[in-house]
Amino acid sequence: MIKNAEIIAVGSELLTPSRVDTNSLYLTELLNSIGIEVELKTIVGDSENRLEQVLREAIKRSELVIATGGLGPTEDDITKKVVARVIKKQMVLEERILERIQFRFRSRGLEMPANNARQALVPVGARILENPVGTAPGLWIEHEGCHILLLPGPPRELKVIFEASCMPRLTEFSGGIRLATQVFKVTGMTESRLDEIIAPIYTRYKNPTTTILAAAGEIHVHLIAKGKSEEDAKRILTDLADKIEYELGDFVFSRGEESLEQIVGYYLLMRQMTLAVAESCTGGLISQRITSVPGSSSYFLCGVTCYSNASKIDLAGIPPLLIEMNGAVSPEVAKGLAEGIRLKTGATIGVGVTGIAGPAGGSVNKPVGLVHIALALDNTVEHQEHRFGGDRERIRLWASQAALDMVRRKLI
Amino acid sequence: MIKNAEIIAVGSELLTPSRVDTNSLYLTELLNSIGIEVELKTIVGDSENRLEQVLREAIKRSELVIATGGLGPTEDDITKKVVARVIKKQMVLEERILERIQFRFRSRGLEMPANNARQALVPVGARILENPVGTAPGLWIEHEGCHILLLPGPPRELKVIFEASCMPRLTEFSGGIRLATQVFKVTGMTESRLDEIIAPIYTRYKNPTTTILAAAGEIHVHLIAKGKSEEDAKRILTDLADKIEYELGDFVFSRGEESLEQIVGYYLLMRQMTLAVAESCTGGLISQRITSVPGSSSYFLCGVTCYSNASKIDLAGIPPLLIEMNGAVSPEVAKGLAEGIRLKTGATIGVGVTGIAGPAGGSVNKPVGLVHIALALDNTVEHQEHRFGGDRERIRLWASQAALDMVRRKLI
Numbered sequence: 001m002i003k004n005a006e007i008i009a010v011g012s013e014l015l016t017p018s019r020v021d022t023n024s025l026y027l028t029e030l031l032n033s034i035g036i037e038v039e040l041k042t043i044v045g046d047s048e049n050r051l052e053q054v055l056r057e058a059i060k061r062s063e064l065v066i067a068t069g070g071l072g073p074t075e076d077d078i079t080k081k082v083v084a085r086v087i088k089k090q091m092v093l094e095e096r097i098l099e100r101i102q103f104r105f106r107s108r109g110l111e112m113p114a115n116n117a118r119q120a121l122v123p124v125g126a127r128i129l130e131n132p133v134g135t136a137p138g139l140w141i142e143h144e145g146c147h148i149l150l151l152p153g154p155p156r157e158l159k160v161i162f163e164a165s166c167m168p169r170l171t172e173f174s175g176g177i178r179l180a181t182q183v184f185k186v187t188g189m190t191e192s193r194l195d196e197i198i199a200p201i202y203t204r205y206k207n208p209t210t211t212i213l214a215a216a217g218e219i220h221v222h223l224i225a226k227g228k229s230e231e232d233a234k235r236i237l238t239d240l241a242d243k244i245e246y247e248l249g250d251f252v253f254s255r256g257e258e259s260l261e262q263i264v265g266y267y268l269l270m271r272q273m274t275l276a277v278a279e280s281c282t283g284g285l286i287s288q289r290i291t292s293v294p295g296s297s298s299y300f301l302c303g304v305t306c307y308s309n310a311s312k313i314d315l316a317g318i319p320p321l322l323i324e325m326n327g328a329v330s331p332e333v334a335k336g337l338a339e340g341i342r343l344k345t346g347a348t349i350g351v352g353v354t355g356i357a358g359p360a361g362g363s364v365n366k367p368v369g370l371v372h373i374a375l376a377l378d379n380t381v382e383h384q385e386h387r388f389g390g391d392r393e394r395i396r397l398w399a400s401q402a403a404l405d406m407v408r409r410k411l412i
Numbered sequence: 413m414i415k416n417a418e419i420i421a422v423g424s425e426l427l428t429p430s431r432v433d434t435n436s437l438y439l440t441e442l443l444n445s446i447g448i449e450v451e452l453k454t455i456v457g458d459s460e461n462r463l464e465q466v467l468r469e470a471i472k473r474s475e476l477v478i479a480t481g482g483l484g485p486t487e488d489d490i491t492k493k494v495v496a497r498v499i500k501k502q503m504v505l506e507e508r509i510l511e512r513i514q515f516r517f518r519s520r521g522l523e524m525p526a527n528n529a530r531q532a533l534v535p536v537g538a539r540i541l542e543n544p545v546g547t548a549p550g551l552w553i554e555h556e557g558c559h560i561l562l563l564p565g566p567p568r569e570l571k572v573i574f575e576a577s578c579m580p581r582l583t584e585f586s587g588g589i590r591l592a593t594q595v596f597k598v599t600g601m602t603e604s605r606l607d608e609i610i611a612p613i614y615t616r617y618k619n620p621t622t623t624i625l626a627a628a629g630e631i632h633v634h635l636i637a638k639g640k641s642e643e644d645a646k647r648i649l650t651d652l653a654d655k656i657e658y659e660l661g662d663f664v665f666s667r668g669e670e671s672l673e674q675i676v677g678y679y680l681l682m683r684q685m686t687l688a689v690a691e692s693c694t695g696g697l698i699s700q701r702i703t704s705v706p707g708s709s710s711y712f713l714c715g716v717t718c719y720s721n722a723s724k725i726d727l728a729g730i731p732p733l734l735i736e737m738n739g740a741v742s743p744e745v746a747k748g749l750a751e752g753i754r755l756k757t758g759a760t761i762g763v764g765v766t767g768i769a770g771p772a773g774g775s776v777n778k779p780v781g782l783v784h785i786a787l788a789l790d791n792t793v794e795h796q797e798h799r800f801g802g803d804r805e806r807i808r809l810w811a812s813q814a815a816l817d818m819v820r821r822k823l824i
Contacts, residue, residue: 012623017441029429043453074607113604283703284696287717291695302723305699311714
């Protein structure tokens with residue numbers, strides 16, 4: 001039975017001032033969900049000696065050791081070599097892996113560089129964990145009662161392999177305590193306001209534990225309940241979750257992993273409506289978020305990033321006089337963009353956004369962070385005025401969040 | 413003389429899925445600036461056993477060990493106790509510290525809680541590092557040739573103590589070694605192809621060290637050189653950097669922290685050119701990246717995310733017959749988008765992108781990942797065909813990268 005784990009992140013880049021090991025956060029979350037605690041994390045550079053020392057200690061003290069990174073095709077990718085040395089196994093070439101790697105390159109019309117053959121070397125006896133999205137497979141090695149998992153460093157590859165090939169088997173090994181979790185994603189209120197509302201409730205519970213996390217433009221309330229069985233954990237969870245959900249009402253946009261753009265997509269699909277966007281200060285971010293959802297082409301018709309005034313007039317159908325009279329950042333222009341793009345594309349809903357993302361371009365009357373958002377549906381146009389703080393990136397993000405939430409609230 | 417360091421972050425909260433140890437990033441930056449390299453980082457919970465193991469190893473292998481956190485007044489603040497055990501010293505009560513802590517509480521009209529007396533306990537022989545902004549002082553201990561620094565976990569306290577009481581002394585001990593660093597950002601080739609080209613060069617050098625990192629759609633080559641002085645480090649760096657830069661040629665898009673969209677912006681500004689984009693599968697991502705750069709409104713006129721065929725016709729000026737004859741994903745439509753948006757907006761350069769981002773919508777002839785990119789300038793239109801692997805997010809990102817790089821290469 002596996003109860004504790006440690007994570008070793010390999011890579012000199014993770015020892016620089018600017019890089020953070022995010023893989024371990026993801027792994028910790030999933031391990032915790034099946035009752036396995038992460039007791040130690042180590043970050044080690046591409047140094048064979050150091051990695052060897054760290055691995056030897058880790059294998060001695062932990063039941064599960066997950067090493068991430070250092071499985072690439074280059075000289076400084078040392079993880080497999082060092083593990084083989086520590087567990088005293090030879091490396092063999094796995095034809096099956098080699099063929100997969102060669103196929104990946106061929107299917108893109110490329111020749112496999114000789115270096116990549118290195119990725120098909122495997123310590124004898126290792127279980128191979130398929131990597132459907134990259135060249136380096138993961139490996140699962142059992143050695144003197146310790147489970148050693150080697151996973152590639154790129155987060156996308158690590159996640160696919162870990163969820164498909166590791167979690168099911170680890171769940172079997174973890175036995176005992178079960179966790180149940182719930183996330184509420186909230187937008188449109190501040191973190192302190194949210195805490196004011198729900199702290200009187202969640203502070204009365206030791207189990208579930210409640211964690212409040214401010215993410216970009218939204219707040220996530222995480223509940224984790226422990227129980228003797230899945231049903232037990234779920235029962236303990238639901239008791240608190242229901243109360244919190246009741247208090248937060250329709251500020252909650254998601255009860256799971258869905259993003260705001262996914263939720264907006266669901267509603268549009270459900271109501272068989274279509275959407276078009278004319279955005280200025282958000283610069284394409286709203287379009288980009290909406291179209292990041294697979295299948296969005298069935299409800300998203302078109303977006304226009306109208307940075308120049310000429311493009312506001314030509315592409316989003318704004319009357320030139322409207323800009324002249326009110327300025328490009330005004331309720332009138334936001335409404336004009338929403339109506340204009342709706343008429344031009346025949347979409348059910350048109351959204352218009354104009355504002356000042358900064359750092360330059362602000363004035364006393366129209367400061368950096370001022371954003372007007374409008375939504376046109378049938379013959380009505382609604383308008384919101386926002387003042388967002390922070391830098392260009394934050395202002396753009398919060399503006400896109402507010403625009404998407406305006407669509408969501410119109411559809412619920 | 414101190415050349416290498418390791419950092420131990422103490423605290424169970426740092427082993428949760430949501431918390432990152434940021435102190436070590438700050439410490440790494442300052443240590444690097446005086447030529448001390450961080451070779452290992454460990455994050456350990458409030459477990460005496462684990463911390464003891466980690467400390468014993470650290471003291472054996474490193475010249476400088478910095479432990480952060482675990483100096484608070486509560487039961488689970490274990491750092492000092494464990495260090496005293498490892499170096500076999502008794503703990504004594506330092507009257508001077510106790511008085512300072514009492515004074516801090518009194519000056520706010522509070523009684524010192526009994527717990528806080530614990531913070532005045534110090535292993536015999538330790539040098540006390542004043543904490544002007546909190547109750548826990550830092551400690552500097554020398555033990556069998558190893559310098560052990562204990563610093564409080566709150567970043568504000570850690571920074572004040574480290575800069576005032578540690579950096580001056582560490583600079584003396586570091587023996588004047590200085591680091592110089594250089595990054596090359598490359599796009600348009602695979603990591604293994606890049607390594608094939610430059611490994612024959614960089615493997616001949618122990619100093620500088622070379623690290624190759626694959627980021628989203630690009631590869632970063634990091635060089636770190638050590639020298640006796642700043643000039644010496646720079647000279648050692650330049651020797652290798654020049655050779656690598658020569659081999660990579662114009663695949664290098666940046667020699668610093670600039671992103672591809674910033675570089676494209678520089679060139680457009682420099683040449684007083686303007687840009688407009690008509691994108692389909694990238695869904696606004698290209699617009700969004702370009703407009704993420706402050707000041708982009710002076711060269712970016714407009715972007716159209718034309719998801720529906722009607723919007724390709726109406727907003728980007730594609731002849732309907734062109735789509736009918738070739739399909740929406742075709743070289744002809746990419747070229748039509750580039751030319752159409754250029755003519756419609758009067759931009760110097762028009763970019764058109766169409767492709768299949770997936771997961772659905774692919775066929776044998778036009779598989780998921782197929783992307784056509786075109787660039788229109790004056791009376792010429794150029795076209796590239798790409799096949800990107802991976803999921804929707806990755807395909808969109810690589811397509812945006814290829815489109816931006818096509819603009820960059822046209823302008824250099």
